[in-house]
Amino acid sequence: MKFWRTPLDIDQLKIPKGDVHILEERCKGCGFCVEYCPKGVLKLSDKFNSKGYHPPVVIKPGECVNCDLCEMICPDFAIFCLRVEEVNKEVASES
Amino acid sequence: MSTSVEPAVKKEHPMEKILRMDRIPHIWCPTCGLGTVVTALATALDESEIDLNKVAIVSGIGCTGRVAGYMKLDSFHTTHGRAIPFAFGMHVARPDLKTIVFSGDGDLVSIGGNHLIHTARRNADLMVICVNNFIYAMTGGQVAPTTPITAKSSTSPFGNFEHPFNLPLLAASSGAVYVARWTALHIRRLTKAFKEALNKRGFSFVEVIAPCSTLYARRNKLGTGLDLMKFYHDNCVIKHGCDLKEVDIDYQSKIIVGKFVDIEKPTYIDCLNKGYKQVFGDKYKPYGGGDGNNGN
Ligand SMILES: Cc1ncc(C[n+]2csc(CCOP(=O)(O)OP(=O)(O)O)c2C)c(N)n1
Ligand code: SF4
Ligand code: SF4
Ligand code: SF4
Ligand SMILES: [Mg+2]
Numbered sequence: 001m002k003f004w005r006t007p008l009d010i011d012q013l014k015i016p017k018g019d020v021h022i023l024e025e026r027c028k029g030c031g032f033c034v035e036y037c038p039k040g041v042l043k044l045s046d047k048f049n050s051k052g053y054h055p056p057v058v059i060k061p062g063e064c065v066n067c068d069l070c071e072m073i074c075p076d077f078a079i080f081c082l083r084v085e086e087v088n089k090e091v092a093s094e095s
Numbered sequence: 096m097s098t099s100v101e102p103a104v105k106k107e108h109p110m111e112k113i114l115r116m117d118r119i120p121h122i123w124c125p126t127c128g129l130g131t132v133v134t135a136l137a138t139a140l141d142e143s144e145i146d147l148n149k150v151a152i153v154s155g156i157g158c159t160g161r162v163a164g165y166m167k168l169d170s171f172h173t174t175h176g177r178a179i180p181f182a183f184g185m186h187v188a189r190p191d192l193k194t195i196v197f198s199g200d201g202d203l204v205s206i207g208g209n210h211l212i213h214t215a216r217r218n219a220d221l222m223v224i225c226v227n228n229f230i231y232a233m234t235g236g237q238v239a240p241t242t243p244i245t246a247k248s249s250t251s252p253f254g255n256f257e258h259p260f261n262l263p264l265l266a267a268s269s270g271a272v273y274v275a276r277w278t279a280l281h282i283r284r285l286t287k288a289f290k291e292a293l294n295k296r297g298f299s300f301v302e303v304i305a306p307c308s309t310l311y312a313r314r315n316k317l318g319t320g321l322d323l324m325k326f327y328h329d330n331c332v333i334k335h336g337c338d339l340k341e342v343d344i345d346y347q348s349k350i351i352v353g354k355f356v357d358i359e360k361p362t363y364i365d366c367l368n369k370g371y372k373q374v375f376g377d378k379y380k381p382y383g384g385g386d387g388n389n390g391n
Contacts (some may be wrong), residue, residue: 021106028125031321053125071109072138072282075117075130075320080108 017084018066019060026078029053032081033070039063042070098379113137113147115167120155122161126320128279128305132226133162135282136197138287152195153182155207157200157233158307159226168195176206178349179214182221190364190383193222200227200241204260208240215298216270219363222292222299225262228307229344236310238374243346247314267356273299274356276342278327279306281352288354297362304350317347366390 007013013031020041027049034056035044041064045057056079064081071080107258114137123129139245140150153171154163155178163170169192186194196203203211203225214221218285230248231237238248238255241262245254267274279283285303304327306312306320317323323346327350335353336339342351361369368381369390381387 013165021108025107027119028120030126030319031326032126032131035321035324044295066166069282071285073131074134075127075279076121077108077110077114077130077134080106082106083276 004069016066017062018081019070019084020064020070020079020081022055022057023078023080024049024055025051026075026076027053027055027074028054028078030075032073032075036073037070038067039065057089108133109141110137113140113167114165118165121165123158124309124320126306126308127158128228128307128324129159129162129226130318131282132224132285132303132305133165134196135285136289137166138286139293142286143290143293145293149191149272150193151182151189151194152187152197153178154185154196155202155233157199157202159197159228159251160202160233162197167306170391176202176210178202179210179221179223180205183210183214183217183219185222186219187364190220193331194220195293196221196223198225199232200225200229200262201231201239204262204265205231205240205384212265212269215266215271218270218272218297218360218366219365220296220298222295222301223266224289224291224292224301224303227262228304228305228309228311230311231308232310236307236314238338241307241382242345243344245346246311248311249314259344261339262302263300263342263355266298266302267339270298270360271300271356272297272358272360273301273354274339275300275354276302276304276350276352278304278350278352280324280327281331284352291354291357295357297360302345304352361390 042058042062043052043057066083151169152163152166154160156175158349166222176198177273182194184194229242231239236249238251240260242255263274288301306323308320331350331352333353334351364383368385371379372387
């Protein structure tokens with residue numbers, strides 16, 4: 001990551017990591033999430049869902065910063081993101 | 096990190112607690128902006144930690160008018176133009192509830208225009224969200240009192256020639272104590288405005304410019320809803336507190352957005368209590384949580 005000036009607490013800063021979940025059947029292929037993801041994590045796929053739309057796919061796994069922008073801008077409630085630690089914790093507690 | 100389509104654990108979308116999932120997928124077209132505005136309201140409700148049993152939502156008729164039916168709140172789908180008077184009656188009967196009106200530009204400022212100005216004049220404690228897509232979408236894209244000059248609609252095929260309303264100016268001059276305008280693209284600022292409006296005592300009015308892809312964008316050859324979102328990105332200018340005479344919207348030109356009004360004024364119920372207390376003295380029991388001393 002490029003900084004305008006090196007933050008004083010750079011060694012304590014942790015870049016959050018997210019896990020994107022795409023509810024393919026609910027998607028209407030508008031491309032809002034693809035256009036506005038600040039990390040370019042998503043792309044519209046070539047495959048069709050059963051309504052005939054192209055849902056997004058993750059093309060840069062590992063680069064999602066859990067900013068939730070895709071989740072907030074999606075007009076169809078078809079994509080959401082969870083913090084990776086959160087996911088791991090819940091997986092652990094459920095098993 | 097696992098970035099899979101199938102979640103490792105069955106996860107539900109965070110909005111599911113505020114939406115009626117049995118009604119989703121919604122009826123809105125691909126690239127319509129309405130769903131994004133709903134997410135902003137759901138997020139604002141969630142982050143405000145309001146008791147959802149104390150929130151009611153009222154819509155009129157139109158594509159935007161479907162919103163109340165998708166929210167897991169006390170939801171009311173009223174007749175065309177009557178969302179505000181319905182909400183006002185409910186607010187007076189149940190002032191303990193936070194009542195939200197979520198409807199379209201045609202519903203709120205055309206057939207419902209008189210209700211809007213008089214309820215703002217009374218400063219009733221209501222939060223009004225007006226989605227302005229510049230058109231009567233649900234009925235086939237007819238001209239609305241918000242259609243910009245020269246924009247085409249099914250009833251202005253050669254371009255509209257009527258002066259449109261400037262909605263923030265209308266709401267503020269009628270008496271609203273909180274007035275803001277954002278677009279469906281400004282999701283974080285819009286969510287913040289919704290949170291501020293939820294916490295405001297009195298009549299708050301938030302205009303949200305949102306893409307109608309199927310009728311407005313298509314008839315005017317503006318592309319899809321995504322193209323309109325990109326247009327908002329390139330053409331919105333944030334001017335908090337600016338002179339409302341400047342915020343007219345011309346066809347495909349700069350859109351001024353921001354928080355324009357945030358003032359304090361006695362509400363309808365404050366004035367009702369004070370008015371009756373002055374007449375009846377201690378015999379009058381103040382209503383709706385007030386003490387009868389805050390009115391005009
Ligand atoms: C009394 C009455 N008149 C007219 C109509 C037809 N009608 C339904 S929705 C609508 C306009 C809706 O426009 P708007 O409020 O902007 O909502 P949008 O569909 O654009 O979201 C009209 C004229 C009606 N349902 N009832
Ligand atoms: S959470 Fe942010 S970074 Fe991750 S995919 Fe969504 S928009 Fe991109
Ligand atoms: S924003 Fe939602 S509906 Fe649009 S492409 Fe992305 S997931 Fe699909
Ligand atoms: S007609 Fe326009 S406003 Fe109505 S759902 Fe379709 S895109 Fe949205
Ligand atoms: Mg409309």
